[in-house]
Amino acid sequence: GEDVEQSLFLSVREGDSSVINCTYTDSSSTYLYWYKQEPGAGLQLLTYIFSNMDMKQDQRLTVLLNKKDKHLSLRIADTQTGDSAIYFCAEGEAGNMLTFGGGTRLMVKP
């Protein structure tokens, strides 16, 4: 079955860049997503990328996709304390079930 993996923790200093990595196994994925979960809350979609794209930039967020290696990354520039949260990678096809990674807890030190 499909599998999505992420590292559990990432710690950065305020103002630095954060890079959260994700690997997946399903080569038929159409979309790849990054969700953010703040403490005690539900998940919110941060950004997504079509599988035929290599990169997508949205303000401080840059998503890179290496489809050959099935590797997805999320880069947050100028990381702020408000970026502290759990970030989930997910893959799937439109109208189908998403498969989520286990989440990466980003801790931003002032």
Place this chain on the structure above:
Amino acid sequence: SQTIHQWPATLVQPVGSPLSLECTVEGTSNPNLYWYRQAAGRGLQLLFYSVGIGQISSEVPQNLSASRPQDRQFILSSKKLLLSDSGFYLCAWSWWENTGELFFGEGSRLTVL
């Protein structure tokens, strides 16, 4: 605009007691509905999904059940809770026509003692 509500936000229940978590979606018709569980320190596990009224699919065998009595209402239930049912439960909805993006509720934290 579309909104999703789930309640209660927090619940503390004894082992063996029943459970009912409710989720409603407003502002859309015929959504796909989902229940996820997030155990402490772990990722999301899909429990149930529904593509229409009365249509429920279960992803994992468990002590829980789900029902969809109305188009935009999704209920998670248990007749007798186990300690292992503790966790953070998230309801979500999606469109078929869109990117497959999920829209999540705020979650319900269940502690079984």
